[in-house]
Amino acid sequence: MEALLRGGRKGLGTPHRHYRSTDSTNTRARELAAAGATHGTVVTADEQTAGRGRQGRSWTAPAGKALLYSAILRPLDRRHLLLPLAVPLAVCEGAEELESGLECRIKWPNDVWVGESKLAGVLIEAKPQDGWAVIGVGLNLAILPHEFPSELREKATSLSGDASPEQARHALDRSLDRWVEADAGAILAAWRSRDALKGRGVSWNEGTGVAEGISDAGDLLVLSASGERVVLGAGEVHLRV
Ligand code: BTN
Numbered sequence: 001m002e003a004l005l006r007g008g009r010k011g012l013g014t015p016h017r018h019y020r021s022t023d024s025t026n027t028r029a030r031e032l033a034a035a036g037a038t039h040g041t042v043v044t045a046d047e048q049t050a051g052r053g054r055q056g057r058s059w060t061a062p063a064g065k066a067l068l069y070s071a072i073l074r075p076l077d078r079r080h081l082l083l084p085l086a087v088p089l090a091v092c093e094g095a096e097e098l099e100s101g102l103e104c105r106i107k108w109p110n111d112v113w114v115g116e117s118k119l120a121g122v123l124i125e126a127k128p129q130d131g132w133a134v135i136g137v138g139l140n141l142a143i144l145p146h147e148f149p150s151e152l153r154e155k156a157t158s159l160s161g162d163a164s165p166e167q168a169r170h171a172l173d174r175s176l177d178r179w180v181e182a183d184a185g186a187i188l189a190a191w192r193s194r195d196a197l198k199g200r201g202v203s204w205n206e207g208t209g210v211a212e213g214i215s216d217a218g219d220l221l222v223l224s225a226s227g228e229r230v231v232l233g234a235g236e237v238h239l240r241v
Contacts, residue, residue: 017044019046023048028045029072033204039073039075046063047061047068047070048060055124065161066140067172070102071173074132082184082188083126089190089194090175092104108211111194118156120140140157199211209225219232
């Protein structure tokens with residue numbers, strides 16, 4: 001029998017549609033959501049030919065070596081205002097369940113890091129007027145250093161390859177089920193405990209400064225080089241550490 005969550009809602013992962021190859025699982029999931037697909041529908045692929053990242057970037061991974069995952073969340077309501085913070089928490093917990101001893105941190109707003117390298121990325125695409133969001137996650141599972149594009153080699157990392165995409169999908173279904181329903185206090189506390197930037201120098205389009213943590217709305221708080229307190233929203237800035 002399918003797992004039922006608080007309020008009688010079905011968990012993520014049912015139904016599940018898998019592609020050997022598709023342009024982008026987020027694009028497939030958005031089409032399904034627009035056509036009325038139910039909450040919890042998950043799309044995965046072995047390979048993407050036009051995987052998308054945040055801020056117009058592309059996302060690539062060798063076939064079968066990453067979890068390429070998109071889930072439909074609906075209906076959207078006020079509880080989901082902190083979804084961009086809740087999703088990387090779920091990815092951290094899912095990854096830590098797959099590999100013992102792993103410790104994930106989050107680089108604002110939602111990159112998942114191990115040490116100083118990126119293990120997973122999150123792309124959330126929402127249509128609030130229609131009441132749905134697609135949660136896209138790319139989690140590197142078995143990618144060897146030389147398999148990353150040369151410009152990412154220093155900045156990207158992967159799990160060791162022991163976990164299959166299937167195991168990773170189930171772990172993420174479960175951890176997302178917990179975190180998308182979590183209350184704001186729990187999300188903020190857990191996110192702050194994994195903050196990879198706090199106390200570090202950062203630069204963005206218009207300045208440099210030291211990251212001081214996040215506000216209760218999920219914005220990044222920075223003390224700028226000129227001594228001003230700056231509030232950065234995720235949509236607006238290209239951040240460099
Ligand atoms: C980022 O770090 O810029 C976000 C990367 C998100 C990549 C995932 S892979 C599965 C899903 N489908 C996409 O086209 N993008 C997301």
